[in-house]
Amino acid sequence: MPTDADADALVEVRDLTTMLSGKAVFDGLSLDIPRGKVTAIMGPSGTGKTTLLKHITGQMRPDRGTLRVDGQNVPTLGREALYALRERIGYLFQNSALLTDYDVFENVAFPLRQHARLPEVLLRNIVLTKLQAVGLRGAARLMPSELSGGMARRVALARAIVFDPMLILYDEPFVGLDPIALNQVLKLIRTLNRTLGITSILVAHEFAAVRQVADGVHLIANGRLVASGTPEQLARGESDWTRQFFGGEADGPVPFQYPAGDYAEALGFTGAAA
Amino acid sequence: MSADMKTKAPRGGMLVDGLAQIGACGLFLLALLGAIPRSLRHLREISRQVWFVGAMSLVIIMISGLFVGMVLALQLYYTLSIFGGTAALGTVVALSLYRELGPVITALLFAGRAGTAMTAEIGLMRATDQLAAMEMMAVDPIAFVATPRFLAGVIAMPLLANVFSMLGLLGAHLVGVTWLGVDNGTFWSNMTSNVDVWKDIVNGTWKALAFGVVVSLIAVFQGYTAPPTSEGVAYATTRTVVFASIVILALDFVMTAFLM
Amino acid sequence: MNPRRSFAAGTGLFILLGFAALAYLATQTSSVANFSSGPTYDVVAQFDNVGSLKDRAPVKIAGVRVGSVKSIQLDNQSMEAKVTLAIDTRYNDIPDDSFAKIMTSGLLGDQFVALSPGGSPDVLKNGSRIINTQSAMQLEDLIGKFLVGGSSPAKSSSTGAAGGGKNGG
Numbered sequence: 001m002p003t004d005a006d007a008d009a010l011v012e013v014r015d016l017t018t019m020l021s022g023k024a025v026f027d028g029l030s031l032d033i034p035r036g037k038v039t040a041i042m043g044p045s046g047t048g049k050t051t052l053l054k055h056i057t058g059q060m061r062p063d064r065g066t067l068r069v070d071g072q073n074v075p076t077l078g079r080e081a082l083y084a085l086r087e088r089i090g091y092l093f094q095n096s097a098l099l100t101d102y103d104v105f106e107n108v109a110f111p112l113r114q115h116a117r118l119p120e121v122l123l124r125n126i127v128l129t130k131l132q133a134v135g136l137r138g139a140a141r142l143m144p145s146e147l148s149g150g151m152a153r154r155v156a157l158a159r160a161i162v163f164d165p166m167l168i169l170y171d172e173p174f175v176g177l178d179p180i181a182l183n184q185v186l187k188l189i190r191t192l193n194r195t196l197g198i199t200s201i202l203v204a205h206e207f208a209a210v211r212q213v214a215d216g217v218h219l220i221a222n223g224r225l226v227a228s229g230t231p232e233q234l235a236r237g238e239s240d241w242t243r244q245f246f247g248g249e250a251d252g253p254v255p256f257q258y259p260a261g262d263y264a265e266a267l268g269f270t271g272a273a274a
Numbered sequence: 275m276s277a278d279m280k281t282k283a284p285r286g287g288m289l290v291d292g293l294a295q296i297g298a299c300g301l302f303l304l305a306l307l308g309a310i311p312r313s314l315r316h317l318r319e320i321s322r323q324v325w326f327v328g329a330m331s332l333v334i335i336m337i338s339g340l341f342v343g344m345v346l347a348l349q350l351y352y353t354l355s356i357f358g359g360t361a362a363l364g365t366v367v368a369l370s371l372y373r374e375l376g377p378v379i380t381a382l383l384f385a386g387r388a389g390t391a392m393t394a395e396i397g398l399m400r401a402t403d404q405l406a407a408m409e410m411m412a413v414d415p416i417a418f419v420a421t422p423r424f425l426a427g428v429i430a431m432p433l434l435a436n437v438f439s440m441l442g443l444l445g446a447h448l449v450g451v452t453w454l455g456v457d458n459g460t461f462w463s464n465m466t467s468n469v470d471v472w473k474d475i476v477n478g479t480w481k482a483l484a485f486g487v488v489v490s491l492i493a494v495f496q497g498y499t500a501p502p503t504s505e506g507v508a509y510a511t512t513r514t515v516v517f518a519s520i521v522i523l524a525l526d527f528v529m530t531a532f533l534m
Numbered sequence: 535m536n537p538r539r540s541f542a543a544g545t546g547l548f549i550l551l552g553f554a555a556l557a558y559l560a561t562q563t564s565s566v567a568n569f570s571s572g573p574t575y576d577v578v579a580q581f582d583n584v585g586s587l588k589d590r591a592p593v594k595i596a597g598v599r600v601g602s603v604k605s606i607q608l609d610n611q612s613m614e615a616k617v618t619l620a621i622d623t624r625y626n627d628i629p630d631d632s633f634a635k636i637m638t639s640g641l642l643g644d645q646f647v648a649l650s651p652g653g654s655p656d657v658l659k660n661g662s663r664i665i666n667t668q669s670a671m672q673l674e675d676l677i678g679k680f681l682v683g684g685s686s687p688a689k690s691s692s693t694g695a696a697g698g699g700k701n702g703g
Contacts, residue, residue: 057410083412091410097403111411114418159411321545329548361639368563433552440555443563460639462563463599467591467644469564479556 010035010167010199011056016065017223018051025051026062027223038193038200040214040231042207042245047220049203050094053169056201057089058082070166087115090160090168090198094175096152098144098159104131105140108159115163130158134188150181157188161198168192170202174209182209189213207246211235219245240267302495305416306424312414313421320422327388327423328430332437334387335380339438342379343445346370351454363456364465367446368439372469372478376439378526381485384431385518389493392423393514396497397507420498424490431486432479439478477533481526488525489518565590574601574620575660579634579647584615585670586645587636593619593647600625603647619647621658629654630662636670645670 011033018026025048033039041049054060055067058074067074072085098107108127112118118126131137134154144152153173160168173185190213192198204210210217211231219227219234219241226241227234234242313320346367354360396419399405405415450456469475493514500510560566584606593601601621609616621628631652638645649664658664 059406059409083414086410086412089410091407093403093407093410095403097407099404099407100399100402111413114411114413156407318542322541324548325541325545328552329544332548332551372559429549430552433549433555436552436555436559439559443559463592464639464644465563466565466567467588467646471560471564471566475556475560475564 008032008034010070011201012066012068013052013055014066014068016052016055016062016067018048018055018060018062020048020051024223026065029065029220029224031218031225031228033199033201034216035199036193036197037215038189038202038213040202040204040210040217041220042204042210042217043220044245045205048223049220050171052220053091053171053201053203056169057086057091087111087163088166090157090163090165092153092156092160092168092170092173094172096144096149096156098147098152098156100144102144103140104136104142104144104147104155107144107155108162110159111162126162127158130162131155133161133191134158135184148181150177150184153177153181153185154188157185157192161192161196164196165198167199167201170200170204172203172205174204174206186212207231207235298499299491299495302498303491306421306491306494309414309417309421310425312417313425316418316422319418320425323422323426324429327392327426328434331384331387331430331434334383335434335438336441338379338383339376339441340445342375342438343367343371343442343447344449346375346442347446347449347454351450351456360454360456361460361464362468363446363450364461365468367450368443368465368469369474371439371442371446372474373481374478374526374530376435376442377478377481377485378522380435380438380482381431381489381522382519384427384434384486385489385493385515385522388427388430389489389514389518390511392427392490392493393497393500393511394507396420396423396494397500397502397510400498400500401502401504401507420494424494427490427493428483428486431489432482435482435485436479480533481529484525484529485522488521492518492521573623574604575623575626575658576604577619577621577658577660577662577664579617579619579664579667580609580612580614581617581634581636581667581669582614583669583672584617584645585636585638585672587617587647587670588645591644591646593621593649595625595628595649595651600628600649617647619664626657628658630656630658630664631666632658632664633666633668634664635668638671 009032013029013031016026016029017024029052041052043049051060055062056069056074058077061075065075069085069089072081074082074085077085098104099110102110105127106113108130109123112123112126116123128137128140131140134157136151136154136158139147139151139155144155147155170189173189174182177185186209189200189202193200193213202210202214214231217228217231217234218225221241227239235246236242347363350366350370351360351363354363354366396405399415399419405419408415408418447461451458451461496510496514496517497507500506587603587606589603589606591603592599593603601619604618604620606618607616608614619634628649629652631654633650633652635648635650636645637648652666
C-alpha cells in the first residue's frame with residue numbers, strides 16, 4: 001500500500017498494530033510519509049489519527065510493528081534518544097497547549113531555554129523572528145488567556161518551529177477557526193513547507209482546507225490504510241470509502257456502531273457495493 | 275488509569291481501588307524523588323513555585339496564626355486561672371503552638387490554599403495538553419512541573435509553620451498580657467525556662483516538614499493523575515483536601531507518639 | 535526579565551522571613567534565651583532537697599536575673615544536692631554570706647534560686663561556696679505539717695523552713 005519509494009519516506013510505518021482497551025485501533029497499518037511534502041491523514045472519527053501522531057512522537061508505543069522516523073525505529077528508542085528525536089519534531093496541538101504561566105514570548109522561547117544555552121540577545125532574535133513569521137511579533141508580551149483561538153494556534157506554531165524541525169505534526173489545526181484565521185493557518189502551513197522544506201503531517205477533517213495545502217492524502221479506516229493519493233485523485237471518489245468521505249455521501253462504509261471485522265472486509269476499498 | 279477503574283468499582287472494588295491509589299502514589303513519590311536531580315536545573319521554576327505556594331499563603335497563615343493565638347490565650351487563661359496558674363500562660367501557649375497547632379493548622383490551611391491550587395493547576399495543564407506539549411518539546415513534565423511544586427511545598431511548609439507560631443505567640447501576648455493582665459515578665463520568663471529548642475521547636479519543625487511532604491505529594495499526585503475533564507479536576511481538588519487532611523491528622527498522631 | 539527577578543526577590547524574602555521566624559522562636563522564646571551571653575563564674579550551694587529545680591533555671595537577686603543553674607548533682611558524702619550556679623561576672627560583688635533559697639514563681643510556676651545578699655565585706659568568687667541555703671518548699675511536707683502539726687495557723691509562718699533551713703555544709 002505504501003505509495004512512495006521508501007528512500008523518500010521520512011516516516012515509514014509497517015504492520016502497526018495497537019490495541020486500546022481491548023479494541024484494535026490499528027490492525028496492520030502500513031504507510032509512508034514522503035520527505036518535504038505535506039501529507040494529510042484523514043479518516044472517520046475514532047480511527048486513531050491522533051494515536052498515530054502519538055506513535056510517531058513516541059508518546060505511545062504500539063503493540064506490534066515498526067515505525068521509523070528518519071531511520072530510527074521509534075518504539076524501541078530509549079528516553080534519551082526519544083527526547084533527542086522530539087527536539088527535531090514540531091507538534092501543533094489541537095488546543096494549542098500554550099503554557100498558561102508564561103506570556104507569548106516565553107512560550108516560544110521555552111524550548112530554547114530548556115535545550116540551548118543561548119545568549120539572551122540571540123534568543124530574543126530567534127523568538128522574534130519566529131513570531132514575525134506567524135505575524136504576531138507585536139503580541140509578544142500578551143498572556144495566552146488574552147489570545148483568540150487562531151492567534152493561540154499561530155503562537156503554538158511559532159513555538160513548534162523554533163528549533164527548525166525536520167517534521168511538523170499538525171493535530172486538527174483547523175478546528176474552531178473562523179474563515180480568516182483558517183486562511184492564515186493554511187498560508188502558514190504552506191509557507192513553512194515551501195520555504196523551509198519542513199515535512200508536514202496534517203490530521204484534519206476539513207477536506208476543503210486540506211485540498212489547498214496537502215500534496216498527498218492517506219485515508220485510514222478500521223485500522224488500515226484504505227486509500228491514498230493526491231487530493232484530486234481522492235476527490236474523484238473511486239471507492240466507497242472515498243466516495244463517502246470526500247463526496248459527502250451520508251450512506252457508505254463508515255461503520256455506524258462498533259466495526260465488526262468481516263463488515264470491514266466486505267466493504268473494503270476493493271470496490272464491493274454496500 | 276484510575277478513571278476507567280472508577281466507573282466500575284461497586285463494593286469490593288473500593289478497597290482494591292484504594293490500595294491501587296496508595297501504590298500509585300508511592301510510585302509517584304519515587305518518580306518525583308528520582309526527578310530531583312533533573313529538576314535542579316529548573317531552579318528558577320522551583321523558586322517561582324516557592325513564591326506561589328509559600329509566599330502567597332503567607333497572609334492567610336499570618337491572620338489564622340494571630341487568631342488562633344488569641345483564642346488559645348483566652349481559653350488557656352480561663353483553664354489556668356482555675357488552678358491559679360496563669361503565670362504558665364506563655365509556656366502553655368508556646369508549647370501548644372510549637373508542638374501541635376503550628377504544624378497541624380498550617381498544614382491544613384496549606385492543603386486548602388496551596389494544595390488545591392497545585393492540584394487544579396496541574397490537572398488543567400494535563401487537560402489542556404500542556405503536559406503533553408512539554409513531552410513533545412522534550413521537557414520532562416515530572417521534572418519541570420511536578421517536582422518543583424513538590425519541592426516548593428516541602429520547603430515552604432516548615433517556614434509557614436514557624437511564621438504561624440510566631441504570630442500565634444503575638445496574638446496570645448496581645449490577649450494574655452495586654453488585655454487579661456498577665457505579667458509580661460512572667461509570661462516570657464516562664465516560657466523561656468520551659469520551652470526546649472530541640473524537643474519543642476525543632477521537633478515541631480520536623481512535623482511541619484513531614485506534613486509538607488505529605489500534602490505536596492497528595493496535591494501533585496492528584497493533579498497529575500486527574501482525568502482531563504473539568505469534572506475530573508474538580509473531583510481531584512476535593513480529594514486533595516480530604517486525603518491531605520486525614521493523612522495530616524493521622525500522621526500527627528503517629529509522629530507525636532514516636533517523636534515527642 | 536523584570537517580572538522574573540521580582541519573583542526571585544519575593545521568594546527570597548519569604549524564605550528569609552520563615553527562617554527569621556524560626557530563629558526568633560528558637561532563640562527568644564526557648565531556654566536558649568536563658569543562656570547568658572557574657573562570661574560567668576561558678577558558685578556552689580548545697581541543698582537538702584532541690585525539689586523540681588532544673589538545669590538552666592534562673593538565679594535571681596531581688597527578682598533580677600543574675601545567672602542560671604549550671605548543674606545539679608548528688609554529693610555522695612553528705613547525700614545532699616550540690617547545685618552549681620553560673621553567675622554573670624558583672625555581678626561580682628555579691629557578699630559571700632548571702633542566703634540561697636529555692637523558690638517557686640507562682641503556685642504552679644517554675645522553681646528558681648533566689649539569692650538574698652548578706653552583709654559580709656567579702657564577695658563570692660569563682661569556686662566559692664554559699665553556706666546559708668534553704669531547700670525547696672515541698673507541698674507534701676507542707677500538707678503533712680498541717681495534718682500532723684495541728685491547726686495552729688501561727689505555725690504557718692515557720693513552714694518556710696519546713697524543708698529544713700540549714701547551716702554549714
